[in-house]
Amino acid sequence: MLVTLLELALYFGMLSLISVGGLPSVMSEMQRIVIDVEHWVAPEEFLQLYAVGQASPGPNMLIVSLIGWKAAGLPGAFVALIAMCGPAAVLSWWVAGLWERFKHSPWRAAIQRAMAPLVVGLIFSGGYALATPHRTPEWRLWLIAGAAAAGMLLLKKLNPLWLLAAGGALGAFLL
């Protein structure tokens, strides 16, 4: 159990440091570690845990608590959450000061511009990985994901919770 807790702390701590743009950026890497490398969660389970996180209030980072819980019970849930938020918080604290000081530096502008395609590429990958648990085409999951994406892009005033509910209903029909 202790080994698992250390692994949770290590992996989520590392993910924490590169999670620029929030959870979506590290989603595919998290899946790779949690499913392929450590086998804490089965492929189709991951999507379900994500859904439970979606149906919960609070930041969607909380999915890491569920993974930690699956891996090592309640201590795992705590360790995972602290590890996921801690290093980033410390880094942010430090960077926030620098960011302000170098407001007009060309390097800062260059870094800001560079981050955009990185974050976009990672979020695309995250969404794709989430909807493709078994690495084989999943037309039904892709259909639901596509419908939700279209809904979010086209029906801007609609509360996303309705789209989640619609996803659930489609799931009942198709899956």
Added chain:
Amino acid sequence: MPVTPPRNLAELFLGFLAIGARSFGGVMPWAYRTMVEERRWLTAEDFTETIGLCQFLPGPNIGNSAIVLGKRWFGLRGSVVAFLGLFALPFIWVLALASLYADFASHHVVRAVVTGVGAAGAGFFIATAIKLSRPLVRKPGAVAVVLGLFITVGLGRVSLFMVLPVAAAVALYLSRSHRL
């Protein structure tokens, strides 16, 4: 309109507790509502600037904002208290919900519905990525970076720890030579 920041740690905690507890579907709108509209802890501009800064920092956007704002008002203790307030109730809820789900997960329909919800969530990622990519479509360098990441990380499932340094170096190079 005068700004009335939290007077003590208890107020800070309760404020963030209220945000965490109500934030179904997304924390940002509730953070705004609670801090700017209901409690007038800060102005709308201040809020937007803080969030904007946190976009570029690793970690959860709102979580970082809690830390940054907590620090502003009460130093390190403020950061810890704000963070705990935000996550406390959601943490309990998510574990309770997961336990409940575990009991019912053997029913095929329950699993199907929940998987559908998860798939919709994946769709949100795609929509967000599309929204963020709009300013990038005319920049071939940016498109190349996005595609490169998608192919290696999304399709190839190569470890991010190997891909990201390379991708970041490429992106930074393109950015410095004004091709981004």
